[in-house]
Structure formats: structure tokens, C-alpha cells
Amino acid sequence: MSVKKLGMASLLTLFAAMAVPSMASADVAEDLAAKAMELDMVWVAVATILVFLMQAGFMFLEIGFSRMKNAGTGVAKIFMNLAIVTIAWWAVGYAISGTGNDFFGEYGFFFHFDQTIGSGEEAFNVAASDTMLMLFGLAFCAVSLAIVWGTTLERIKFGAYVVYAAVFGAIIYPLIAHAVWGGGLLADVGGKPVMDFAGSSVVHLTGAVGGLAALLLLGARKGKYAADGTPRAIPGHSMPLVGLGVIILWIGWFGFNGGSTFATEGSFFGEAMLNTQLAAAAGVIGASLLVYLKTKALDVGMAGNGAIAGLVGITAPAGFVEYWAAPIIGLVAGFVVVLCVLGFEKILDDPIGALSAHGAAGIWGTLAVGIFASPRLVVDGAAPGIWYGIFGDASFGSTLGQLAVQGLAVVLTFVVVFVLSYATFAIIKATIGLRVSEAEEDAGLDISSHGMYGYPEAFIPQPEYPSIGHTPTMAGTPIATPGEATAEQA
Amino acid sequence: MKKIEAFIRHEAFEPIRSELLEKGFPSISIVEAKGSGRQKGIVEQYRGSTVTVNVRPKLKLEIVVADSDKDLIVETILRHARTGEIGDGKIFVIPVEEAIRIRTGERGDEVTQVHVE
Numbered sequence: 001m002s003v004k005k006l007g008m009a010s011l012l013t014l015f016a017a018m019a020v021p022s023m024a025s026a027d028v029a030e031d032l033a034a035k036a037m038e039l040d041m042v043w044v045a046v047a048t049i050l051v052f053l054m055q056a057g058f059m060f061l062e063i064g065f066s067r068m069k070n071a072g073t074g075v076a077k078i079f080m081n082l083a084i085v086t087i088a089w090w091a092v093g094y095a096i097s098g099t100g101n102d103f104f105g106e107y108g109f110f111f112h113f114d115q116t117i118g119s120g121e122e123a124f125n126v127a128a129s130d131t132m133l134m135l136f137g138l139a140f141c142a143v144s145l146a147i148v149w150g151t152t153l154e155r156i157k158f159g160a161y162v163v164y165a166a167v168f169g170a171i172i173y174p175l176i177a178h179a180v181w182g183g184g185l186l187a188d189v190g191g192k193p194v195m196d197f198a199g200s201s202v203v204h205l206t207g208a209v210g211g212l213a214a215l216l217l218l219g220a221r222k223g224k225y226a227a228d229g230t231p232r233a234i235p236g237h238s239m240p241l242v243g244l245g246v247i248i249l250w251i252g253w254f255g256f257n258g259g260s261t262f263a264t265e266g267s268f269f270g271e272a273m274l275n276t277q278l279a280a281a282a283g284v285i286g287a288s289l290l291v292y293l294k295t296k297a298l299d300v301g302m303a304g305n306g307a308i309a310g311l312v313g314i315t316a317p318a319g320f321v322e323y324w325a326a327p328i329i330g331l332v333a334g335f336v337v338v339l340c341v342l343g344f345e346k347i348l349d350d351p352i353g354a355l356s357a358h359g360a361a362g363i364w365g366t367l368a369v370g371i372f373a374s375p376r377l378v379v380d381g382a383a384p385g386i387w388y389g390i391f392g393d394a395s396f397g398s399t400l401g402q403l404a405v406q407g408l409a410v411v412l413t414f415v416v417v418f419v420l421s422y423a424t425f426a427i428i429k430a431t432i433g434l435r436v437s438e439a440e441e442d443a444g445l446d447i448s449s450h451g452m453y454g455y456p457e458a459f460i461p462q463p464e465y466p467s468i469g470h471t472p473t474m475a476g477t478p479i480a481t482p483g484e485a486t487a488e489q490a
Numbered sequence: 491m492k493k494i495e496a497f498i499r500h501e502a503f504e505p506i507r508s509e510l511l512e513k514g515f516p517s518i519s520i521v522e523a524k525g526s527g528r529q530k531g532i533v534e535q536y537r538g539s540t541v542t543v544n545v546r547p548k549l550k551l552e553i554v555v556a557d558s559d560k561d562l563i564v565e566t567i568l569r570h571a572r573t574g575e576i577g578d579g580k581i582f583v584i585p586v587e588e589a590i591r592i593r594t595g596e597r598g599d600e601v602t603q604v605h606v607e
Contacts, residue, residue: 233534233535233536234541235534235536297535299536345537
């Protein structure tokens, strides 16, 4: 039966139901539920596409913040990471992140159609809608992984990407996702669930902590610190690319936060999307203002980092707070990112500010839920933010408890991800090596790791291109040879 | 023959070029140069750190003329390139042994510039 006919059939059923309600109401209810599910999945599909688009955002952001000699490697990295994390998530990661015991999921390895997920009464067999959600989860995992590499630009061995991507996509990210979203330990802390709407901690803090582990083992770029330890600027080669990256991420975030409703019911995704926009805007304002006050210059990249920080900050609260709270969350995130970038810069070489924009702002966003979550929006069992404990009707003790639970999510995420990531990178370092040689770093990763330049014309002078078959076009014109000229002069 | 090499500010180039063309000296070359002199470098702010660029961009102008035209060229450059501020640049005059036009193989003074006839 074609799609059109199906639609007609359900329309007819609807008419029949209107005419004789008592006869067909059960069928109609079933049909409507199926249609509602299909509509939900269409929205999740749109959101999935937007979240995958964020890969382009990360690519441009990182390449813009790199020097020209390290532009091509960023492209190869995005492709390779997305590919490996996809296979890892399909084979293992999805299963670990889903239904299972307190620590990890147990069903859905090598995900396939009609596979049984779960046990007992809650078990279900994989249908197309579950597949859509699985793909949405993969998009999130891929974002989290992309964040990791911000700290490692311009000096890491390409092999490290490959190995860590497999471990991250199969184990590290899924463990955290399971803890909060898969019914793990953090889904019920003394009766209270951690509230992380779209992943300030699950996705962003996880990525940033992975990046921190890599950075500690990797060290700073050559020339980043003077002999006396003074940090020196290593300006990225293209602020326009940085801007393009931030705008793509910003737009992708509507799928990231809006899509985390998983549903179209009540058009609730609109609330999450407005909160997202308000926080991003406030993040730009906060970061621009503070960096100008502190350095007397409006740093172009920092304005972009402000947008990202605002977006990361609102990621956990997007579906839990009222509109008035979103600009406050974004503004604070903007302040946080500037203070952290300026502070971390003194000791940690993080070229794009991933630790600040995703790590620090991710912590802030997770805690912000415990401060601003509205009684209207909190999930079952959770308490609203402490704001409502102080100024509203909510019990102060209960709201304080919720804030503590949010804090616990931060601590647990940090510890678990750091330990696993540090171990993984240490093994990489001991075996295939983590960092390129000094000569390779000087030459740039494009030519040393990939044998080609991202911007060939910037490095290969035009005359060195082969010009086989070139003949002067002046054939037939008498040309005086040096010998003849000498003869004439004589 | 003399080669005149002048390191000038970018903005001085266009008036020099158009006046020399008018006076019958169309053959000039420019090279984007970076150098240091008495003028201070530029301090770039970037994510809370700074980087000092001690060399600044200048334009290097190269003109080869007959000995008799040398003073006219130098005077034209001076007139347009001088602002009186540090960083105006320098002019060097260098003897040239020979000039050859590749298209025809001609040699000598007549190769250096196309004079209005």
C-alpha cells in the first residue's frame, strides 16, 4: 500500500470515527498514537540532521583557530572520527548506553532490526522508531568526541584520533550517557534524578575532560610558552572560518536542544529552542563585554567562544527553565568562558578554548539546572532549582538536594571520563606515540602526517608545478640569441 | 643604468606609479616586503596573550632606468612617499651592468623604459 493510500485510509477512519464515535474510537486512538509517534520521529530526524551538521561547525572552528600548515588535517580528522565513532556506536556504544544494570547497558550490541532490548515486561523489539533514536544518540556521541580534540590541535599524531575515537564511542561516552539517560546510577540518586536535558555534562563536560586528559599527556605546542613561562599568542589563520564554525554550531544546537524533547507534543521543543537562542545571545554579550574590559580589545574568537559557552550552558537547562533564566545562564557562561580562557592560558595550551567553553560552561550549565529549574518543568522525582527554594514555594532542603545531585553528576562525570581517557591516552603514548616529532610539528601536520597541504598555494611556489609540454608561443618571431647579439656588437 | 630600490609605505605606491607612467616610466616592479627599522613592531592581542610582530609590511619598488633619469625617479618617490613620520622607508640606488628585453633580445638603455616618442 502506498503512503498516499495509507494517509487516505487513516483519514477515512477519522471520518468514520466522527460519524459513529462509539464504533471506531479504539481504532482511531490507536491510529492517532501511531501518527503521533511518526510525527515525533520526523522531528527527531530533523534534529539528527542538525546535530550531524555540527561536525562541520567543529571542523571550521578548529581549522580557523589553527595555522595554515595544519588546516588539512582538521578535515581528515572530522571524517575519520565520524566514521570510527559511527561503527563503534553501532557495534558496542549504543548497547552500553542503553537499558541494563546500574553501571552499563546490556542489550543492543551490533544493533539490528527486531533485536530484543531489555528483559521482562519492559523488553521491546527494535522498530524503525528505535533506530531513529539510536541514530540521534550517535549524533550526540559524535559531538562529544569532536569536542575532545580542540585541546590537541597542531601537534597530535593522527593515529591517536583513530584509537581514542573507538574507545570513546564504544565505552567512555556510552558509560556516561547510561548513567544519566540510560537508567544508570545518576538517573536515581536517593530518589532524585540528575536533570541534564541535552547534555551539558553528558556530552560537553565529557568531551572537555577527554581533551584535558589528552592535553596533560601531550603538552603545549612548540613556542607557546617563552623560556620564563610567559604564554605567547599563536594566532589561528582564519577568523572568518571560526565565525562560520560558530554559526553552524549555533544553528545545529536547535536540533541538539530542541530535538532532546524526542517529541512534538505540545510543541514543547519551541520552549527549548527559545531558551537556546536567549542563552547564546547572552553568552556573546557576556564574553565580549568581559574580554573588552580585561584586555581593552574585543577578541574576535572570544566573541564566538561566548556564543558556544552560552549554548553549552543552556544545554542541560534548556527544557527545565523559564525564559527569564536563559539569558542569565548564558551571560554567566560568557563570563565563565573568558575568565577560564585567560586563566587556563597561563598553564594549559588549549588552542580553541574547549576546556573553557565546553568544560567550565558545561559544569555551569549542569549546576544551573539546580539553581533555575522551574517547578512547572522538572521531571518526576526531581526538585526545582534552589531559586524556587529561596524565593518560591519549593522546600529549600529539597531544592538544595537537587543542586547537590547536579553537583554529583559533574564530579562523577569528571572522574570517570578523566580516569578512562587518561589511561587510554597513556597507552597510546606508550605504544604508537601521542605527539609528532619536533620537525614534523615545525613543518605542520598537513605535509608531515598527510603528505599534502591544506592550502598548497601557500607553500608550493607556482613555478614548481610541472609544466610539461610548455612551448613559447612566439614561434616564428626572430629571436636574437646571445651569440648573435655579441656578433652584432662586435 | 641604475636600479632604484625603494622601501615605501603601501599607500605611497599608487601616486608614484601614476606619475612615473605619465613621465614615461611604465616599467616598475613591486614586491611585498616585511622589514624592521626605526619604526616599532605591532603587538597583536589574541585570547588574552600577545604576540609582538617586529617586522612590518612594506612595499619594495624596483625601477631600472638610464643614468640620466635617476634623479627624476628619486625625486618623484621622495615627493610622494614622505610623510615625515618614522616608517617612511629608504631608497637605494644600485648600478646595473646590463638590461635585456626577453621578447626581442635587445640590450641597453632603450630596454629599461618605453619613453614617449
